[in-house]
Amino acid sequence: MSDMLSLAYPWIKAIHIMAVISWMAGLFYLPRLFVYHAERTKTGDATDATFQIMEVKLLRAIMLPSMITTWLFGLALVLTPGIVDWTQVWPWSKAAAVLGMTWFHHWLGVRRKNFVRGENVLSGRQFRLMNEVPTLLMVVIVFSVVVKF
Template identity: 70%
Template structure:
């Protein structure tokens, strides 16, 4: 399998970037849904059920597959010979930021469950602040990969 990776490198990279874009779209949008859900929707209403459906579908149908394919194609790039120089800082800073992004994804999943159980305890303001987390991590990832410090 590793033998074909150098020949497939550009296609694996294309699929990785597409996966990342899809995942990031969800990581930016789901906290915004939580802001509106927390601030403007009463638990148990039809609107509450609609928000829960939107949040569940976004997380399960778009974000989870995008995260998995991001990891799959990213790991394929990592094991492609000659791509990553582990003596540099950038692969480590990128890896730490990707782990942070994965943690954030899981945190969003827990928050979605809290809404589904009628047990959300966070304010819209808190979700607005948390919505900055993927932005900061994205900056670290992009700078790491482009600048390669």
């Protein structure tokens, strides 16, 4: 199995990077949709319904498959011999940030369900602030992997 992973390493890494880019795009865009959803709609109006369709399609058709692919191919990279040295700090900081990113993904899913039920209590400003979370986590991940601090 490890020979197969070593041979497929460039392909696994390429797919992992593409999945991460897709997932990150969704993690940046969904909170922005929530900003406008919170500020410019009333529960039950036509704009509310339009935002709900956009949000569920983004979450289910793009973000969820991208997150799953990111995790699967990321785990394949971790299992590839010689790629990760667990005695260093960087794999642990990256892992913590990826878990944070996954938590944020699920947090967004809960917020979407609140909009569907007409129970959103967060303001556009609060969603704007939360929109910075994936950026901060991305910085930790990139520095962890590239600089290996």
